[in-house]
C-alpha cells in the first residue's frame with residue numbers, strides 16, 4: 001500500500017515488457033498498477049502497430065484435452081448430458097492426459113414418484129442420469145453419516161445430481177432391506193435430468209411418470225396398481 005513502486009508486466013505473442021513507475025525520492029504515488037497497465041498498453045500498442053496479429057503459441061510438450069471435471073476423466077455420452085456443463089478443456093503435459101473414461105456419471109433406476117432408488121415395489125421407474133461423487137458418498141448420505149440434519153438438502157444445489165443411495169420411501173414394505181433416508185420427506189422430487197423410457201435424456205423438469213392415463217381406469221386403483229408395462233413414449237420438444 002506504500003505506493004513508491006508501481007509495476008505492470010505483460011506480454012504479447014512477439015514481445016514481453018515490464019514497466020515501472022516511481023521516483024528517486026520516494027514520494028508516494030496516488031495511483032496503483034492500473035495506471036502502469038494503462039501506460040503499458042499505450043506503449044505496446046505503438047510498439048506492435050505494424051506487427052501481424054498472432055496467437056500465443058504453446059511451447060513444450062503440452063497438449064489440450066477435454067475432460068469431465070467431476071471425474072477428471074475422458075467424457076462419455078453421459079458426461080456430455082450433464083446440464084451443468086461439466087466438460088472442461090484443460091492443458092496437460094504430454095503423456096498425462098487421462099486415458100480412463102468418466103465413471104462418475106452413471107444411469108440409475110429410480111422411482112418416478114419419489115426420485116429415490118427403485119424398490120421392486122415401485123410402479124413407475126425412470127432411468128436417471130446421476131453422479132457418483134469421487135469420494136463415494138452422495139451429499140445426502142454424507143449428511144446422514146454425520147447426523148447433520150439441520151443442513152437442508154435443498155441448501156446443497158448439487159445434491160439433486162447425486163445418485164441416490166436410499167430407497168423409495170413410498171413403495172417400500174421393507175425398509176430394513178431397502179433403507180429410507182431421514183431426509184425423504186423434505187427431499188425435492190425435482191429432478192434436473194433423467195432418461196425417458198425411449199432412451200432420450202430429458203432435462204430441466206420434475207420427474208413425471210410416463211403419462212399413460214387411461215380414461216377407463218378409476219383414480220383409485222385400490223389393490224390393482226396400474227400396469228407398469230403400459231409405457232407411452234413421452235414426446236418432449238427436441
Ligand SMILES: [Zn+2]
Nearest residue numbers: 111122168171
Ligand atoms: Zn417408489
